[in-house]
Amino acid sequence: MTKSEYVVEMRKITKDFGGFKANDQVDLKVKPGEIHALLGENGAGKSTLMNILSGLLEPTSGEILLNGEPVKIDSPTAANRLGIGMVHQHFMLVDAFTVTENIILGNEPSHLGVIDRKKAEKEIKELSDKYGLAVDPTAKVRDISVGMQQRAEILKTLYRGANILIFDEPTAVLTPQEIEELIEIMKSLVAEGKSIILITHKLDEIRHAADRCTVIRRGKSIDTVEVKGTTSEELAEMMVGHSVTFKIPKAPAQIGTPILNVKGLKVNESRGLPAVKGIDFTVHAGEILGIAGIDGNGQTELIEALTGLRKVVGGAVVIKGKDVTNAAVRKITETGVAHVPEDRQKYGLVLQMSLSENLALQTYYQAPISHHGILNYHEMRQEALRLIKEYDIRTTNEQLRAGELSGGNQQKAIVARELDRNADLVIVAQPTRGLDVGAIEYIHRQLIDQRDQGKAILLVSFELDEIMNLSDRIIVLHDGKIAGEVRPETTTEQELGLLMAGSSKQAAAQEVK
Amino acid sequence: MLKVSQPVKRILVPLISIFLGFLVGAIVMLIFSYSPIQAYASMFQGALGSMSGIGETLRQATPLIFTALGFSVAYSAGFFNIGMSGQALAGWVASIWVALAFPSLPTYVLLPLAIIVGALAGGFVGAIPGVLRAFFGTSEVIVTIMLNYVVLYTSTYLLQNVMPKSFRSSTDSTQTITSHASLRMGWLQNAFGGSRINAGLFLALIAIIIFWIMMKKTTLGFEIRSVGMNPFASEYAGMSSKKTIIMSMVISGVLSGLGGVVEGLGTYQNFFTQTSSLSIGFDGMSVALLGGGSALGILLASLLFSILKIGGLGMQTGAGVPFEIVNIVIAAIIFFVAIDYVIGLLFKQKKAKDADAGAKPEQVIHQPKGGTEV
Numbered sequence: 001m002t003k004s005e006y007v008v009e010m011r012k013i014t015k016d017f018g019g020f021k022a023n024d025q026v027d028l029k030v031k032p033g034e035i036h037a038l039l040g041e042n043g044a045g046k047s048t049l050m051n052i053l054s055g056l057l058e059p060t061s062g063e064i065l066l067n068g069e070p071v072k073i074d075s076p077t078a079a080n081r082l083g084i085g086m087v088h089q090h091f092m093l094v095d096a097f098t099v100t101e102n103i104i105l106g107n108e109p110s111h112l113g114v115i116d117r118k119k120a121e122k123e124i125k126e127l128s129d130k131y132g133l134a135v136d137p138t139a140k141v142r143d144i145s146v147g148m149q150q151r152a153e154i155l156k157t158l159y160r161g162a163n164i165l166i167f168d169e170p171t172a173v174l175t176p177q178e179i180e181e182l183i184e185i186m187k188s189l190v191a192e193g194k195s196i197i198l199i200t201h202k203l204d205e206i207r208h209a210a211d212r213c214t215v216i217r218r219g220k221s222i223d224t225v226e227v228k229g230t231t232s233e234e235l236a237e238m239m240v241g242h243s244v245t246f247k248i249p250k251a252p253a254q255i256g257t258p259i260l261n262v263k264g265l266k267v268n269e270s271r272g273l274p275a276v277k278g279i280d281f282t283v284h285a286g287e288i289l290g291i292a293g294i295d296g297n298g299q300t301e302l303i304e305a306l307t308g309l310r311k312v313v314g315g316a317v318v319i320k321g322k323d324v325t326n327a328a329v330r331k332i333t334e335t336g337v338a339h340v341p342e343d344r345q346k347y348g349l350v351l352q353m354s355l356s357e358n359l360a361l362q363t364y365y366q367a368p369i370s371h372h373g374i375l376n377y378h379e380m381r382q383e384a385l386r387l388i389k390e391y392d393i394r395t396t397n398e399q400l401r402a403g404e405l406s407g408g409n410q411q412k413a414i415v416a417r418e419l420d421r422n423a424d425l426v427i428v429a430q431p432t433r434g435l436d437v438g439a440i441e442y443i444h445r446q447l448i449d450q451r452d453q454g455k456a457i458l459l460v461s462f463e464l465d466e467i468m469n470l471s472d473r474i475i476v477l478h479d480g481k482i483a484g485e486v487r488p489e490t491t492t493e494q495e496l497g498l499l500m501a502g503s504s505k506q507a508a509a510q511e512v513k
Numbered sequence: 514m515l516k517v518s519q520p521v522k523r524i525l526v527p528l529i530s531i532f533l534g535f536l537v538g539a540i541v542m543l544i545f546s547y548s549p550i551q552a553y554a555s556m557f558q559g560a561l562g563s564m565s566g567i568g569e570t571l572r573q574a575t576p577l578i579f580t581a582l583g584f585s586v587a588y589s590a591g592f593f594n595i596g597m598s599g600q601a602l603a604g605w606v607a608s609i610w611v612a613l614a615f616p617s618l619p620t621y622v623l624l625p626l627a628i629i630v631g632a633l634a635g636g637f638v639g640a641i642p643g644v645l646r647a648f649f650g651t652s653e654v655i656v657t658i659m660l661n662y663v664v665l666y667t668s669t670y671l672l673q674n675v676m677p678k679s680f681r682s683s684t685d686s687t688q689t690i691t692s693h694a695s696l697r698m699g700w701l702q703n704a705f706g707g708s709r710i711n712a713g714l715f716l717a718l719i720a721i722i723i724f725w726i727m728m729k730k731t732t733l734g735f736e737i738r739s740v741g742m743n744p745f746a747s748e749y750a751g752m753s754s755k756k757t758i759i760m761s762m763v764i765s766g767v768l769s770g771l772g773g774v775v776e777g778l779g780t781y782q783n784f785f786t787q788t789s790s791l792s793i794g795f796d797g798m799s800v801a802l803l804g805g806g807s808a809l810g811i812l813l814a815s816l817l818f819s820i821l822k823i824g825g826l827g828m829q830t831g832a833g834v835p836f837e838i839v840n841i842v843i844a845a846i847i848f849f850v851a852i853d854y855v856i857g858l859l860f861k862q863k864k865a866k867d868a869d870a871g872a873k874p875e876q877v878i879h880q881p882k883g884g885t886e887v
Contacts, residue, residue, distance in 0.1 A: 307749075309748060309749060328751070328753070329748060329749065329750075329751040330751030330752075333751050339749070341749055346743070346745050346746065347745050347746050347749040348746065348749070349743075349746060350739050350742050350743040350746045350747070351742075351743065352742045352743075353738070353739065353742060357735070357739075361739070361746070361750040362750050362751070364732055364735055365732050370731075370732050373731050373732045373733060374730055374731055374732075375730055375731060375732055375734075375735060377730075
């Protein structure tokens with residue numbers, strides 16, 4: 001039935017957002033039965049292109065062909081009908097519903113108005129078995145792991161008859177082991193004749209999973225290459241337009257005095273259940289201590305407790321010899337703590353306020369920005385202009401609302417505000433989540449700079465690469481406890497992965513051997 | 514679609530809203546066979562056609578400015594203060610009480626004292642829901658509504674059972690305050706044809722300026738806005754959202770209390786049994802929303818409101834339109850202003866859109882990800 005060499009062909013797609021071209025004459029050709037990676041930095045136009053393909057956006061010009069026939073995809077329903085399914089980055093699942101209920105949502109098979117659950121469950125089970133997804137159709141979404149939730153999302157698209165699956169940055173939330181599994185699943189899907197478009201900015205994944213790769217930069221398609229004949233460096237260069245260093249060289253750490261002492265720390269999560277269950281560690285001046293772990297193992301609560309945002313229920317936090325257990329946020333900050341929060345839009349910025357007001361968020365109450373409670377906006381703007389220049393925040397002006405900055409520049413603004421205060425302890429959580437290669441490199445350099453200036457740095461990250469590249473020591477959190485401490489020179493990703501999954505250090509070392 | 518620039522749009526949208534409100538009002542009047550032209554003519558005649566009419570309009574606007582400012586302060590901190598009626602009533606009762614208790618103190622002592630006590634009474638009533646929300650997370654909407662009734666009946670109880678008998682002229686009203694505690698000024702009343710306009714108007718104008726300075730120029734205003742827009746980031750930055758919420762509610766209560774004070778010491782010169790919550794509380798809320806929370810907006814909106822209210826009386830007497838119809842007209846105008854977002858859609862924002870798209874490609878691209886555009 002295939003009349004064309006390509007299952008999807010997007011020709012000269014242009015999407016114009018009132019003068020700004022998010023896509024400019026982009027071409028994308030996907031062969032049947034391949035995993036086709038779509039590589040690009042944040043804001044390069046990957047998502048716009050895929051939103052056009054899945055019917056969420058209409059292109060300003062250009063045409064889309066499926067199996068050689070021109071089609072018009074003007075709504076998500078139309079995309080569904082044409083067999084295009086999207087596995088979203090943020091899962092679109094109802095927590096309180098079962099997998100089956102989620103999958104049939106909006107499309108319920110019914111008999112005389114009564115949902116035929118049995119039939120749906122059976123069909124879903126069959127689909128799950130066919131592709132080796134191992135999803136229990138009767139489990140409630142809130143009870144299953146993140147990896148399984150993602151597989152439920154995949155099942156949803158398959159159940160709706162998708163032939164072309166779009167994966168939007170699917171590995172962001174997964175452990176290394178789960179990533180392996182996902183790649184296996186994707187391979188079995190294409191073996192069954194499906195075609196996959198994989199949106200990502202992680203080069204490793206492309207190398208492992210994809211057959212071909214189309215690179216997009218600033219709204220234009222740069223090239224489509226065979227993955228086998230291309231190196232990661234070449235891909236990265238195509239993506240950012242200049243050569244990049246993956247690993248920032250760093251001198252050996254000059255370990256100084258202890259700055260942060262955590263003793264037997266216990267913290268509860270919001271429902272009152274223990275989240276951090278008695279941990280001890282120390283961060284010294286001049287070192288980066290990385291905290292690895294899968295999301296939800298107490299990292300968020302730990303950071304909140306250290307910075308005064310959450311109540312400590314047991315143990316002590318000592319910064320520079322001062323006991324700051326359960327001290328007010330501002331007191332801890334003034335002790336000499338900079339904090340780049342995990343959720344930059346919720347905690348890091350007031351999105352409706354201007355960039356200059358956000359840059360002054362920690363210093364607005366002090367001279368020179370205010371005197372006796374009266375703000376000096378002129379001074380605030382001058383400070384902002386200085387930070388914008390020094391930290392290379394790309395913005396049209398300092399009065400732009402923070403919400404209008406790109407993700408990378410929002411993060412740069414937070415980093416600028418926090419590091420500029422010259423604090424002795426720098427606590428950073430997920431500093432590069434969702435950022436592109438250029439911004440990641442920038443932030444990593446800043447952190448190593450701070451280390452070399454003798455600051456103590458506590459880094460929490462779910463990205464193993466980041467932990468491995470930056471840390472001088474690594475502790476792994478699992479279920480609110482320290483599962484082990486390792487050194488980046490002597491450990492492997494496998495060992496870390498196993499520790500993160502809850503194996504003991506000995507067991508992990510054993511298994512890796 | 515009209516192409517206009519942002520500032521023009523900000524002026525045009527409320528004007529169109531007001532016009533549409535009058536239009537709907539006219540249709541309603543036509544349905545009930547009243548002449549809208551005659552009615553609107555007598556409305557403007559009543560509100561602005563004579564010096565005394567203008568004086569009454571300004572007098573009416575005075576407490577509304579206070580309550581609207583009060584609402585805006587709390588609203589900026591993310592607090593929906595519906596209790597301004599009660600806070601104003603507390604201010605009214607307290608100021609009259611002081612005025613009656615020390616009738617012979619000199620003006621420069623008694624008047625400020627009565628005003629301050631009234632303001633503090635309002636602040637106290639405002640602080641209650643603030644503290645409850647900050648420490649116990651109670652819904653301010655319910656607490657403030659209920660407090661309106663508590664204050665309403667407490668005021669009656671105080672008047673009838675607690676105030677010394679000598680303060681009262683009857684069971685339902687107090688004696689008139691002495692000129693030492695009055696906000697009325699002879700020359701001002703004479704200038705405006707003997708209307709009840711009083712020095713409260715000047716206090717209100719000063720309050721507008723202080724409000725503007727506080728919100729735009731002080732660290733307190735910065736904290737209030739920040740906590741209102743993002744309490745999480747504010748806590749992260751070391752602000753105390755508890756303190757900020759309580760402070761904003763105290764300020765809100767003080768301003769509302771002053772609204773009651775000018776009614777007591779200015780308009781009525783006494784206190785009498787209230788049978789329902791003061792309308793200045795709820796009208797102040799409308800004025801604040803109408804004025805978009807800005808100082809100038811509140812001033813203009815309070816004037817519009819007063820023209821409608823005072824002119825509404827003129828419509829009754831001049832054109833025989835019942836007050837219910839007048840209220841429909843007022844409600845229609847507020848309705849259209851409240852949906853100004855829809856009216857804004859009539860305009861293609863040429864300038865703003867270009868700037869937006871150029872500045873935030875990231876935002877535009879990622880928007881549909883959350884499924885909001887579906």
